Each structure stands twice: as C-alpha cells, then as structure tokens.
Amino acid sequence: MKREYDFSGGKRGAVIATPRGKTRITIRLDSEILDWFRLQVEHAGGGNYQTLINECLRRHIESSKEPFEKTLRRVIREELRRAS
Numbered sequence: 001m002k003r004e005y006d007f008s009g010g011k012r013g014a015v016i017a018t019p020r021g022k023t024r025i026t027i028r029l030d031s032e033i034l035d036w037f038r039l040q041v042e043h044a045g046g047g048n049y050q051t052l053i054n055e056c057l058r059r060h061i062e063s064s065k066e067p068f069e070k071t072l073r074r075v076i077r078e079e080l081r082r083a084s
Contacts, residue, residue, distance in 0.1 A: 018024045037049040063071070 014024065034049070037052050041047045041049045041052055066074075
C-alpha cells in the first residue's frame with residue numbers, strides 16, 4: 001500500500017478552514033430538535049439550520065440579559081398594541 005499512495009505532503013486537520021469568529025465543535029442534540037430546525041429552514045425556502053440554531057441561541061442570551069421587569073413591560077406593551 002505504501003507504494004500506491006504518497007502521503008508525505010499531506011496535512012492533518014480539517015479540509016475546510018473554520019471562518020474567523022466560529023468554533024467547530026461536536027454537540028449532541030435531540031433528533032426532534034434538529035428536525036424542527038431543518039423544517040423551519042425548509043419552510044423558509046432554504047438556508048442553513050446551523051445558522052438558525054446559532055441565531056436562536058444568540059437571541060436567548062440577549063433576552064436573558066434583560067431584567068425580568070423590563071421583559072414583562074415589553075411583553076405587556078406588545079400585547080396592548082395587538083389588542084388595540
């Protein structure tokens with residue numbers, strides 16, 4: 001086999017470089033969760049389910065920074081606007 005293949009110029013690691021600001025990880029998610037995100041992307045006409053998961057996580061982090069009282073006031077305002 002050594003005569004058939006020459007790996008002397010080969011490099012270890014990912015074939016495609018990870019973009020700046022991104023980190024490649026392995027994560028285990030429930031199948032139902034992945035199915036839901038894939039379905040959302042399909043209904044939207046395309047896209048990337050991983051990007052959608054990232055956006056949802058980012059929104060959750062941002063909303064958890066908001067104090068409860070501020071969140072409650074915002075939700076009440078939104079509901080009052082819808083009702084009027």
